[in-house]
Amino acid sequence: MAPKRTKTNKNPSPEPNGMFSGMVVFLVENGVQSLRLQIWKQKLIQMGATIETRLSKKITHVFAMNSNALLQQMDREQLQRFKGRVLLFQWLEDSLRLGEKVLEDSYYVGVDSEGKGDPVKSPVKESADGNTSGSDEPSPQKKMRSSLEGLVDGADKQNNAVKNSPDSPSSSDSLPFALSSTIMSPRTPRTPSQNSSLPYCPPDLNRNITEIFGKLINIYRAMGDDRRSFSYYKAITVIEKLPYKIESADQVKDLPGIGKSMQDHIQEIVTTGKLSKLEHFETDEKVRAISLFGEVWGIGPATALKLYEKGYRTLDDLKNDDSLTYAQKLGLKYFHDIRTRIPRNEVQEMEQLMQKAGEEILPGVVIICGGSYRRGKASCGDLDVVITHPDGKSHKGFLPRFVNHLKNMKFLREDLVFSIHSEEGTDSGVDTYFGLCTYPGRELRHRIDFKVYPRDIHAFGLIAWTGNDVLNRRLRLLAESKGYRLDDTGLYLATQASGGKRGAKASASLKFDTEKEVFDFLGFPWLEPHERNL
DNA sequence: AGGCCGTACTG
DNA sequence: CAGTACG
DNA sequence: GCCT
Numbered sequence A: 001m002a003p004k005r006t007k008t009n010k011n012p013s014p015e016p017n018g019m020f021s022g023m024v025v026f027l028v029e030n031g032v033q034s035l036r037l038q039i040w041k042q043k044l045i046q047m048g049a050t051i052e053t054r055l056s057k058k059i060t061h062v063f064a065m066n067s068n069a070l071l072q073q074m075d076r077e078q079l080q081r082f083k084g085r086v087l088l089f090q091w092l093e094d095s096l097r098l099g100e101k102v103l104e105d106s107y108y109v110g111v112d113s114e115g116k117g118d119p120v121k122s123p124v125k126e127s128a129d130g131n132t133s134g135s136d137e138p139s140p141q142k143k144m145r146s147s148l149e150g151l152v153d154g155a156d157k158q159n160n161a162v163k164n165s166p167d168s169p170s171s172s173d174s175l176p177f178a179l180s181s182t183i184m185s186p187r188t189p190r191t192p193s194q195n196s197s198l199p200y201c202p203p204d205l206n207r208n209i210t211e212i213f214g215k216l217i218n219i220y221r222a223m224g225d226d227r228r229s230f231s232y233y234k235a236i237t238v239i240e241k242l243p244y245k246i247e248s249a250d251q252v253k254d255l256p257g258i259g260k261s262m263q264d265h266i267q268e269i270v271t272t273g274k275l276s277k278l279e280h281f282e283t284d285e286k287v288r289a290i291s292l293f294g295e296v297w298g299i300g301p302a303t304a305l306k307l308y309e310k311g312y313r314t315l316d317d318l319k320n321d322d323s324l325t326y327a328q329k330l331g332l333k334y335f336h337d338i339r340t341r342i343p344r345n346e347v348q349e350m351e352q353l354m355q356k357a358g359e360e361i362l363p364g365v366v367i368i369c370g371g372s373y374r375r376g377k378a379s380c381g382d383l384d385v386v387i388t389h390p391d392g393k394s395h396k397g398f399l400p401r402f403v404n405h406l407k408n409m410k411f412l413r414e415d416l417v418f419s420i421h422s423e424e425g426t427d428s429g430v431d432t433y434f435g436l437c438t439y440p441g442r443e444l445r446h447r448i449d450f451k452v453y454p455r456d457i458h459a460f461g462l463i464a465w466t467g468n469d470v471l472n473r474r475l476r477l478l479a480e481s482k483g484y485r486l487d488d489t490g491l492y493l494a495t496q497a498s499g500g501k502r503g504a505k506a507s508a509s510l511k512f513d514t515e516k517e518v519f520d521f522l523g524f525p526w527l528e529p530h531e532r533n534l
Numbered sequence B: 001a002g003g004c005c006g007t008a009c010t011g
Numbered sequence C: 001c002a003g004t005a006c007g
Numbered sequence D: 001g002c003c004t
Helices: A034-046 A067-073 A076-081 A089-098 A140-163 A175-184 A207-222 A226-240 A260-272 A276-282 A285-294 A301-309 A326-333 A335-339 A344-361 A398-408 A455-466 A469-481 A494-499 A515-522
Strands: A024-027 A050-052 A061-064 A085-088 A366-369 A382-388 A412-419 A431-438 A445-452 A484-487 A490-493
Touching (some): A024 A034, A034 A089, A061 A067, A061 A089, A067 A076, A207 A226, A207 A276, A207 A285, A276 A285, A285 A301, A326 A412, A344 A366, A382 A398, A382 A455, A398 A412, A398 A431, A412 A445, A455 A490, A455 A515, A469 A484, A469 A515
Parallel strands (some): A024 A050, A024 A061
């Protein structure tokens, strides 16, 4: 084993006899989610293909998402001269899944080679139109994205599964799905290949692996090892996008976020069906207790450990402890209530209730339910309410009155955190409230958060509190890479505000009125709320 | 070896 | 200050 | 845990 090809040449060791051997391909990257592109590249190379970064005569195949993406990168003259085949990425996807090259006929990208008039026409008559979606699609990128983004859906499930692994089978939310699929399937009778070009049904191959990794996420988080936990989270999102079932660690070798340890774990899982490391954790009394305690609102890794060391092992044990804070006691008392997910329609009703209540106190007030609700989930763990007022000033002092009103209505029941900043104009001017509420006529407690923003930074609050957390991190990292600092109150030039805290605030945030302006400024492709389940 | 989001409340 | 939470 |  001469380590000939080290990191410099990150070749996934091409197999001369791989199913793609002999192919020389050029990839049209427009509108392809980078992660999937990376996976495709890796598999192509690994299975014998050669990837060229420029269009040359050696090319045997060109791959693109659709005709629009294709034409965006290549002019039609090039195309006419090109002798090889132009296929949809879907062909790759399907071939990988089936383990052999599928018939290319129904995957030709429909660009009419004769028609000079307008680009992207050709429904590719007999050959079952290689996804004409391009032809009636004005903005290819956006559409592409949405179809790709559907892939992410699987991650959600994992999320849920992760969060309440013990009980609820968890509602899978396929909402964004249904949405785009309706949009995208106007008429075309679909061949099997095409229909997979719509949001993408998550075949959920590799559930065996992601399920185990999901448990590790929770365990490491409970132990306070967020970094490691996040690594497993990222690995899951990568694995879920694979179009094939993993049968060997080799197939996963140099995918992003999958290093030595992950490979070893995957190898063990695919060969033995389990992971001894996890089994060990699950039978460990300490790990079990800490994981359990950590699920109580207000109790994190440090407190959970202390409680364990005091000898506690069950939630009942904790009730006898008076070292818990007020909020933690509430979290304990309503442990099961808070863990109960809220059906989307009930959240909607409560949002309307709050909008009505808000209007009574302050006409014109804007009350939006963010979080997973705004991201279109079928059920929500809590309510995340972002509030502002268009006049830019009367949001001040609103929150206390609003909270009182809602308490009188018996909608709000208990307080967890209550802070007010807007009055003095100190700090960021964002008022916050965390508490427990109930659906009208019920006693079941739900977590609810309010944040009141001045109008001019409202867009930032909306982005931050719509999430998800992964998107927030990505946006913040992107901002930082461009010399800015992003948080829920604004976008600042990095240098100055960087060290000092917000209160000082030598510099004001850049002004943006809408979420989209922020995305655009950062150069991040716009995502509708329901597309932000990264 | 060291980074891995950024902020605010509680006690 | 450490711990916890929020997305 | 992964990545640089």
